[in-house]
Amino acid sequence: MGEPTIFEQIAAGDIPARIVYETDTVLAFLDANPLAPGHTLVVPKEAHERLRDLPDDVATDLWAAVDELTPRVEDAVDADALTVGVNDGEAAGQEVPHVHVHLVPRFDGDGGGPIHAVAGSRPDLSDEELDDIAERIET
Numbered sequence: 575m576g577e578p579t580i581f582e583q584i585a586a587g588d589i590p591a592r593i594v595y596e597t598d599t600v601l602a603f604l605d606a607n608p609l610a611p612g613h614t615l616v617v618p619k620e621a622h623e624r625l626r627d628l629p630d631d632v633a634t635d636l637w638a639a640v641d642e643l644t645p646r647v648e649d650a651v652d653a654d655a656l657t658v659g660v661n662d663g664e665a666a667g668q669e670v671p672h673v674h675v676h677l678v679p680r681f682d683g684d685g686g687g688p689i690h691a692v693a694g695s696r697p698d699l700s701d702e703e704l705d706d707i708a709e710r711i712e713t
C-alpha cells in the first residue's frame with residue numbers, strides 16, 4: 575500500500591474540505607483552487623488512478639453522483655451551464671492519481687472554452703483510418 579492520496583485523506587477526514595455530498599462509496603467537495611465559483615470534484619472514496627481501473631459498482635455510483643450533483647452545483651451558483659470533465663491520465667493533465675470528475679460552473683461570457691479546446695492540433699484522418707479506429711473501439 576502506498577501513501578494515501580489527497581482525496582483519500584479528505585475522505586478519511588484527515589484533510590479538511592467543503593464536502594457537499596457523501597455516500598458509502600462517493601464523496602464530492604469544493605475544489606481548493608476553483609476555476610469558477612462552485613467548482614466541485616466528485617470522487618470515489620477508494621483510490622483508483624484511472625477510469626478504466628474502477629470496479630463496475632463504483633463507476634455506477636460515481637456517475638450516479640455526477641448525475642445528481644450537476645443541477646445542484648449549477649443552481650447553487652446560478653450558473654448558465656456546466657463543463658463536466660475528467661483528466662484521465664497524466665498526458666491528459668491528471669495531477670492527482672485518484673479518479674475525480676470536475677464539475678465546473680460556466681457563465682455566459684466567462685471567457686472559457688469548450689471541451690474542444692483541450693486537445694492539440696486536430697488530426698486529418700482518412701476514411702480508412704476512421705473505419706479502423708471505429709472497428710477497434712467496437713470490438
Ligand code: 5GP
Nearest residue numbers: 580591603604605606607661667668669670
Ligand atoms: P487534476 O489536474 O488532477 O484533474 O485536478 C486535481 C484537482 O484537485 C485540482 O483542480 C486541484 O485544485 C484539486 N485539489 C488538489 N489538492 C486539493 C485539496 O487538498 N483539496 C481540494 N479540495 N482540492 C484539491
